[in-house]
Amino acid sequence: xxxxxxxxxxxxxxxxxxxxxxxxxxxxxxxxxxxxxxxxxxxxxxxxxxxxxxxxxxxxxxxxxxxxxxxxxxxxxxxxxxxxxxxxxxxxxxxxxxxxxxxxxxxxxxxxxxxxxxxxxxxxxxxxxxxxxxxxxxxxxxxxxxxxxxxxxxxxxxxxxxxxxxxxxxxxxxxxxxxxxxxxxxxxxxxxxxxxxxxxxxxxxxxxxxxxxxxxxxxxxxxxxxxxxxxxxxxxxxxxxxxxxxxxxxxxxxxxxxxxxxxxxxxxxxxxxxxxxxxxxxxxxxxxxxxxxxxxxxxxxxxxxxxxxxxxxxxxxxxxxxxxxxxxxxxxxxxxxxxxxxxxxxxxxxxxxxxxxxxxxxxxxxxxxxxxxxxxxxxxxxxxxxxxxxxxxxxxxxxxxxxxxxxxxxxxxxxxxxxxxxxxxxxxxxxxxxxxxxxxxxxxxxxxxxxxxxxxxxxxxxxxxxxxxxxxxxxxxxxxxxxxxxxxxxxxxxxxxxxxxxxxxxxxxxxxxxxxxxxxxxxxxxxxxxxxxx
Numbered sequence: 001x002x003x004x005x006x007x008x009x010x011x012x013x014x015x016x017x018x019x020x021x022x023x024x025x026x027x028x029x030x031x032x033x034x035x036x037x038x039x040x041x042x043x044x045x046x047x048x049x050x051x052x053x054x055x056x057x058x059x060x061x062x063x064x065x066x067x068x069x070x071x072x073x074x075x076x077x078x079x080x081x082x083x084x085x086x087x088x089x090x091x092x093x094x095x096x097x098x099x100x101x102x103x104x105x106x107x108x109x110x111x112x113x114x115x116x117x118x119x120x121x122x123x124x125x126x127x128x129x130x131x132x133x134x135x136x137x138x139x140x141x142x143x144x145x146x147x148x149x150x151x152x153x154x155x156x157x158x159x160x161x162x163x164x165x166x167x168x169x170x171x172x173x174x175x176x177x178x179x180x181x182x183x184x185x186x187x188x189x190x191x192x193x194x195x196x197x198x199x200x201x202x203x204x205x206x207x208x209x210x211x212x213x214x215x216x217x218x219x220x221x222x223x224x225x226x227x228x229x230x231x232x233x234x235x236x237x238x239x240x241x242x243x244x245x246x247x248x249x250x251x252x253x254x255x256x257x258x259x260x261x262x263x264x265x266x267x268x269x270x271x272x273x274x275x276x277x278x279x280x281x282x283x284x285x286x287x288x289x290x291x292x293x294x295x296x297x298x299x300x301x302x303x304x305x306x307x308x309x310x311x312x313x314x315x316x317x318x319x320x321x322x323x324x325x326x327x328x329x330x331x332x333x334x335x336x337x338x339x340x341x342x343x344x345x346x347x348x349x350x351x352x353x354x355x356x357x358x359x360x361x362x363x364x365x366x367x368x369x370x371x372x373x374x375x376x377x378x379x380x381x382x383x384x385x386x387x388x389x390x391x392x393x394x395x396x397x398x399x400x401x402x403x404x405x406x407x408x409x410x411x412x413x414x415x416x417x418x419x420x421x422x423x424x425x426x427x428x429x430x431x432x433x434x435x436x437x438x439x440x441x442x443x444x445x446x447x448x449x450x451x452x453x454x455x456x457x458x459x460x461x462x463x464x465x466x467x468x469x470x471x472x473x474x475x476x477x478x479x480x481x482x483x484x485x486x487x488x489x490x491x492x493x494x495x496x497x498x499x500x501x502x503x504x505x506x507x508x509x510x511x512x513x514x515x516x517x518x519x520x521x522x523x524x525x526x527x528x529x530x531x532x533x534x
């Protein structure tokens with residue numbers, strides 16, 4: 001997966017991608033709106049082929065820059081067509097223009113049987129579902145999607161996160177195996193072990209020790225070249241580090257899908273993190289690192305590839321990135337994962353935890369589809385181990401081999417050019433990702449070891465994105481936009497010192513005047529709807 005680029009303190013504003021609307025559709029929950037739903041007699045409920053007579057489906061699909069240009073010629077999809085008796089015509093649209101073209105297709109009415117890797121937000125899913133364009137999947141999942149139904153039963157928070165306010169499920173998501181903590185984390189905090197050894201310092205486990213280590217990197221020449229060329233901390237933006245450190249102040253106790261809202265342990269009510277006094281303490285800590293020159297000079301503007309170059313040069317003491325040892329084309333050594341840090345009040349929560357429900361709208365079926373049962377069976381395969389193996393590894397003997405102990409490894413041909421075999425590069429795919437079937441950087445030994453360090457401090461509950469009714473959304477969206485823009489601006493100003501901390505009370509007062517109480521009231525309604533499904 002790509003190095004996560006954070007060019008500012010945009011800390012994932014509160015989910016326009018996770019907001020949803022329910023306009024009160026014409027279908028009852030679980031009732032399929034597809035023209036021939038329940039009438040596709042040629043569908044085998046289990047096993048292969050999926051259909052007795054061959055059928056052809058057309059899918060609109062979003063293509064990331066890193067993904068192959070023509071999915072129809074890939075071995076993975078040719079093999080699955082043989083197995084399933086279903087031929088799919090993938091009509092690709094570049095991710096850069098995906099939203100515009102996707103909306104034009106839907107508005108024009110000439111849309112396909114399904115949308116695959118189309119990056120629909122929960123809002124999109126609920127809106128088009130309410131209009132009857134996306135069909136409800138509840139009953140179809142019960143009968144034709146045993147793999148996916150098993151996941152929903154096993155992880156009820158995923159089911160609640162997929163269920164729109166009208167009671168319907170309209171989409172199949174990107175699902176990360178909850179046991180695969182490395183991929184759920186994404187970017188991680190890494191230390192330069194060579195610097196730790198040279199300085200005779202143990203890996204920092206507290207925020208104070210992190211400060212002392214970064215200070216030593218800056219002042220004690222750990223690369224022993226007689227030059228002050230060491231960079232204590234390098235990353236593209238402050239955002240990931242800020243999210244990483246929240247847990248050391250007891251913030252972010254419901255994970256990072258809601259980076260600005262969690263539960264106040266004192267009141268058991270929702271808390272707006274950027275208005276909490278402990279957030280002020282966190283910003284003061286970040287400001288100290290900034291003032292003392294412990295961040296790379298152009299931290300707000302530097303891009304990911306430039307950071308990778310600095311990591312490869314061996315001059316960086318710590319970084320927030322994905323898997324530094326597995327970044328393509330750059331050799332980066334000596335980096336080891338950091339534990340969840342303990343803060344000044346004794347808090348130690350891994351606040352960067354994410355829900356396994358990653359992308360809600362990865363796959364939807366439209367009311368133009370004459371074979372909804374077969375389509376559900378087709379997509380369900382990728383939420384089981386064999387389908388996940390096919391999706392991520394490709395065809396056995398061609399792009400991967402299986403060792404006697406059951407582990408999988410890519411072939412030499414695959415490693416030379418993966419784009420000839422599979423289509424998943426770029427993410428947002430409708431499939432289940434596991435450590436056995438996914439061999440990206442997150443599955444490497446260093447990344448898995450890094451995840452093990454923070455796993456004991458994983459929040460007891462990690463929220464997925466919530467859903468909103470249309471009425472709630474009409475009020476919430478402008479509040480969310482204005483409040484989060486203001487928080488972004490002020491967070492940066494506090495950290496770099498453009499605004500002194502004597503202005504903190506004024507900042508909180510401004511948030512209140514902007515409608516923070518109403519914002520939290522609407523947020524609470526969405527949370528109670530989510531938690532009420534437990």
